[in-house]
Amino acid sequence: QADTAPTAAAKDAVKAADRAHVFHSWSAQKLIDPLAVAGAEGSYFWDYDGNRYLDFSSQLVNTNIGHQHPKVVAAIQEQAAKLCTLAPGFAVDVRSEAARLIAERTPGDLDKIFFTNGGAEAVENAVRMARLHTGRQKVLSTYRSYHGATAAAINLTGDPRRWPSDTASAGVVHFWGPFLYRSPFHATTEAEECERALAHLADTIAFEGPQSIAAIVLETVPGTAGIMVPPAGYLAGVRELCDRYGIVFVLDEVMAGFGRTGKWFAAEHWDVTPDLLTFAKGVNSGYVPLGGVAISGAIAETFDTRPYPGGLTYSGHPLACAAAVATIGAMAEEGIVEHAAHLGENVIGPALAEIAERHPSVGEVRGLGAFWAVELVRDKETREPLVPYNAGGADNAPMAEFTAACKQAGLWPFVNMNRTHVVPACNITEAEAKEGLALLDEALTVADRHTTAGAA
Ligand code: PLP
Numbered sequence: 001q002a003d004t005a006p007t008a009a010a011k012d013a014v015k016a017a018d019r020a021h022v023f024h025s026w027s028a029q030k031l032i033d034p035l036a037v038a039g040a041e042g043s044y045f046w047d048y049d050g051n052r053y054l055d056f057s058s059q060l061v062n063t064n065i066g067h068q069h070p071k072v073v074a075a076i077q078e079q080a081a082k083l084c085t086l087a088p089g090f091a092v093d094v095r096s097e098a099a100r101l102i103a104e105r106t107p108g109d110l111d112k113i114f115f116t117n118g119g120a121e122a123v124e125n126a127v128r129m130a131r132l133h134t135g136r137q138k139v140l141s142t143y144r145s146y147h148g149a150t151a152a153a154i155n156l157t158g159d160p161r162r163w164p165s166d167t168a169s170a171g172v173v174h175f176w177g178p179f180l181y182r183s184p185f186h187a188t189t190e191a192e193e194c195e196r197a198l199a200h201l202a203d204t205i206a207f208e209g210p211q212s213i214a215a216i217v218l219e220t221v222p223g224t225a226g227i228m229v230p231p232a233g234y235l236a237g238v239r240e241l242c243d244r245y246g247i248v249f250v251l252d253e254v255m256a257g258f259g260r261t262g263k264w265f266a267a268e269h270w271d272v273t274p275d276l277l278t279f280a281k282g283v284n285s286g287y288v289p290l291g292g293v294a295i296s297g298a299i300a301e302t303f304d305t306r307p308y309p310g311g312l313t314y315s316g317h318p319l320a321c322a323a324a325v326a327t328i329g330a331m332a333e334e335g336i337v338e339h340a341a342h343l344g345e346n347v348i349g350p351a352l353a354e355i356a357e358r359h360p361s362v363g364e365v366r367g368l369g370a371f372w373a374v375e376l377v378r379d380k381e382t383r384e385p386l387v388p389y390n391a392g393g394a395d396n397a398p399m400a401e402f403t404a405a406c407k408q409a410g411l412w413p414f415v416n417m418n419r420t421h422v423v424p425a426c427n428i429t430e431a432e433a434k435e436g437l438a439l440l441d442e443a444l445t446v447a448d449r450h451t452t453a454g455a456a
Helices: 008-021 070-082 093-105 119-134 151-156 160-168 190-208 234-245 266-270 297-302 318-333 336-358 393-408 430-448
Strands: 037-041 044-047 052-055 112-116 138-142 172-175 213-219 248-252 276-279 291-295 362-368 371-376 414-416 419-422
Touching: 052 430, 070 318, 093 112, 093 291, 093 318, 112 119, 119 138, 119 151, 119 213, 119 248, 119 276, 119 291, 119 297, 138 151, 138 190, 151 160, 151 172, 172 190, 190 213, 190 234, 213 234, 234 248, 234 266, 318 336, 336 362, 336 371, 336 430, 371 393, 371 430, 393 414, 393 419, 393 430, 419 430
Parallel strands: 138 172, 138 213, 213 248, 248 276
Antiparallel strands: 037 044, 044 052, 112 291, 276 291, 362 371, 371 419, 414 419
16 A cells, blocks of 8 residues: 555555656646546545645546445456456347446437447547448538547537648538527527527538538537537437438537436436437446447447448446446436436526626526526627637636636536536535535635736
8 A cells, every 4th residue: 555645655656657657638848747646436526735626627537436436346346356357249148238338328219339438439430430321421420529539520620629630521510500699690588599509400401411420529518618508409409300311310428428418428407319429428427438329210220230330348347347337337227317317406506596696707698407507708798708718828827727726625526617617426415516616616706816806
C-alpha cells in the first residue's frame, strides 16, 4: 500500500511519471497540470493533499452511479476471477445478459446490441450500418454537437474540435438544430423554433438530395454542446422526415442515456424510436470501457445473411459487461433513474432557476434530470457570451477564474466554453446536490464581476 498512500512523495512520483510519459487528450502537453487523484467514493474524489472535491462533472458525464459503487466493484472482481476475456465470436453468459438488459430498456424494437469500447466507436459503427443498409453515403448532423474523436465521429461533431480534421469530412453535412436561447432561426417561442428547425432540415435534405442521405445523426439532448432540450415535436418531426425519405435515424445517447435525463433513455421523453441508438458512459458508469449500438429489427435483418464488415477485439468484453449488468441492476434496485428525475424537478432545476434570477452572469439555465447547463453571459439583455466562442488564453480568463473558484471551494465543475454544466452522479444525495449548488452559487459571484452589470 505504501505506493498509493496519499503522501507528498507518492504525489510527486505520480506527477513526475505523468509529466514524463502520459500524453493527455485535447491538450498542449506542457501547458497543463493535471490534478493527481488519490481516491474516490460516491460523489467525491480527493487528491494527495487532502483536498476533497464534490464531483459535479461525473468525470466526463459518465459516473452515473458515482464512484466505487460496491455492487459494481464486486461484480468486476467476481468476473475477473471467473473469466477475464473471450473473443467477440463466442457466446458468454455475462455478455448475453448485458445485451438482454440493454435491449429490454431501449425503446421500440432496438433489440440487437453491437458492443464497442466507447462512444466514438459506437457512432462509427452506426454510420457504417446506416450506409450499408441504405446503400447511400451522406450523413447529416448538427453544428452544436459532439459525437467522438475517431474519423467519422469527429467529422460528424459540430463543435470546433472537428476543425483540424475537416479535410476528411466528405459525406458529412451539418445543419442547425433547435436552440431557442440562441435561435439560428430568430424564433421567439419553442413552437416557432420547432417548426423553423424542421423546415430548415427539410430544405437541407431537399438540397442535398434525399436519395443520397444514409443517416441523420442527432444527440437526443445535445450534451457537451450545451444541454439543449429539444422542443416538443422536434424529434417526432425528424422521425417523420427520415421515414419519408428512407433515411436511417440515429440517436446518439452516449451522454444522455442510462438515467442521465431521468429516464433510461432520453428518447422516452418524446416517445420517439430511432433506427439505431448509440450508448456508452453510463451503461456501466464508466468503470470499464464499454459502448454500443442498439439496432432495429429492419437494420439487423440487413446482416442476417450478409456479413457485417466490422468488429473489435474487445467487443463485449466480459469485465465491461459484468460492470454493465451490475450497474443496470443497481440502478433498477436503487431507483436511480427516478431519483435523477426527482433531482431535476425538485432540487437542481428550482435551485438553478433561483440562481439565474440573482446572478447577472447567468443568462439561461436549462436541462432535465441530472443534466443541466448554466449559460454564462456578459449581459443578460444582449446575451453576449461571457467569453467568445472557442476562446483560449486571456480571452477565456473569466471562465478560467470561475473554474478556479469552484475548485478552490471543493466543487469539481464541468466547464465548456461559456457554460458550466451541473451533471453530478444520478444518485447524488439531495444534501450533496444542495451543498454543490451552494458552492456554485458562491463561485458565480466571480463570473458576475465580468458582466456589464458587475463592471458598472
Ligand atoms: N457521443 C456523445 C453524445 C458524447 O457525449 C461522446 C463523449 O462525450 C461521444 C459520442 C464519444 O464517446 P467516447 O469519448 O466514449 O468515444
